[in-house]
Amino acid sequence: MVGLYDESMLPEMLPIYYTRLFPQNIFCRWLSCGSSPQPLSNRELSFTLADDVYLRYLSICNQKELQLLLQKKCPHKLDIGAVYNTKPSIGRHDAVVLSRELVFDIDLTDYDEVRTCCQEAKVCEKCWKFMVIACEIIDKTLKEDFGFQSILWVFSGRRGIHCWVSDYEARTLDSPGRAAVADYLCLITGGDNQNKKVNLGSDNLHTSIRRALTVIDKYFDQLLKDQEFLSTTDRLDKMLKMIPDETLRSQVQKSLESMPETSLERWKMFQSVYENYSRESSNNNRKIRYLVEEIKIQYCYPRLDVNVTKGFNHLLKSPFSIHPKTGKVSVVFKPGNAKNMKLDEIPSIYSLLDDSSPDNAQHEANMRVAVKNFQEVVFSLEKAEAIRRRNDANISLEF
Ligand SMILES: [Zn+2]
Structure with a gap:
């Protein structure tokens, strides 16, 4: 009507x-x-x-x-x-x-x-x-x-x-x-030219950020399905640019490109590649300690x-x-x-x-x-x- x-x-x-x-x-x-x-x-x-x-x-x-x-x-x-x-x-x-x-x-x-x-x-x-x-x-x-x-x-x-x-x-x-x-409520910074807009550092996370992540986690899988953040080459490319470590980035790229295009599957694969990489390079991972959290925040935190x-x-x-x-x-x-x-x-x-x-x-x-x-x-x-x-x-x- x-x-x-x-x-x-x-x-x-x-x-x-x-x-x-x-x-x-x-x-x-x-x-x-x-x-x-x-x-x-x-x-x-x-x-x-x-x-x-x-x-x-x-x-x-x-x-x-x-x-x-x-x-x-x-x-x-x-x-x-x-x-x-x-x-x-x-x-x-x-x-x-x-x-x-x-x-x-x-x-x-x-x-x-x-x-x-x-x-x-x-x-x-x-x-x-x-x-x-x-x-x-x-x-x-x-x-x-x-x-x-x-x-x-x-x-x-x-x-x-x-x-x-x-x-x-x-x-x-x-x-x-x-x-x-x-x-205090602004975690996403930087303009159009900045690929990675969230930096949580490497110290323990503030309670407020942990709480925000708990909220995001309730909806994240559904959002991945609805929004397909990683399904096309362009979107995947945007996500890869958020990974500051070159070796990890190319590992993720290799694993994800050969996969089906559903974002939920790709996200799970990204997480497992990330975890393996972090375990192997334990003394060198301060820069990417909260990478998974940072990407989730960049996709979902209030703007x-x-x-x-x-x-x-x-x-x-x-x-x-x-x-x-x-x-x-x-x-x-x-x-x-x-x-x-x-x-x-x-x-x-x-x-x-x-x-x-x-x-x-x-x-x-x-x-x-x-x-x-x-x-x-x-x-x-x-x-x-x-x-x-x-x-x-x-x-x-x-x-
Ligand atoms: Zn819509």
Whole structure:
């Protein structure tokens, strides 16, 4: 049914969507909590209208104002910005950014050099697995290495995912702090001309890298089958170039070229050639101690848009905004459930508002789940904020 819909129907449908389905109440509560101690009105909202007209520095005081603004402007896309020391407006050049969720933007186009099923704007169930891995690794890292708790995962609307961390410590992190978190999650480096983009050194691996590899290992065989990383001469060549040791490289090349083209078989053979070689040249293998791990990471580890994370006032698409090109809702999902998400079951405005659509019931049900997921994160954030405010009040009483 998707073919029957197009962008020209949005002006008619969006007002109904914003009134009936957009979770206005919980959205305002989430933004208020994430803006505290500043009022909700100090938060920048930005709208993209029809024909790419762009409105920045909008703000609201409460849900009623949000509803009025959405009806009046009917944005095709809704973005969220930073919290200022004053109500944001175009004229206020002295406004200072005080806080902002720590955000992550992962987009499948950044995987174009490794994914083989799709390129650019395309996405399918096969390459969605890269997003599943990214989500699991980043979520675990944020919780276990940084101690963050209020983490919201959102489908970007087309081919990626966004993550919003609302913990007070994350919101008030300065630019160098944000850059440090982004760098911590950045293992793949170097541009198009660099063949081997991961270097883990030769010392024992950091816990965070070991944990990432455990996640990757759950999906790696399936990815080899889906993506066929090693099946053609070109792809095999790319992998061989990641082997820094010339003798090993030519041994691997000889063994793999004469094999059937399935990547899973070739990968197993590569591992066994590597293990034999490492055993025989035990005093000389520091450079390739983690070669297998490095290649897995280069294929599968999250590829972040680091500028989005580093920037203090980077605008990011709001949860439950509609993607103007696909009509899909930016649904909130649970990180543990990313692997079960089916792209065609993600609600779209067209099937949500069309009772006769065959996807209507399924999309409505998934929309309810997404709102419930959003509520859960917001309720726990409100609790954490209440505790923080009480602790702050106690500390000030002591003095
Ligand atoms: Zn694909």
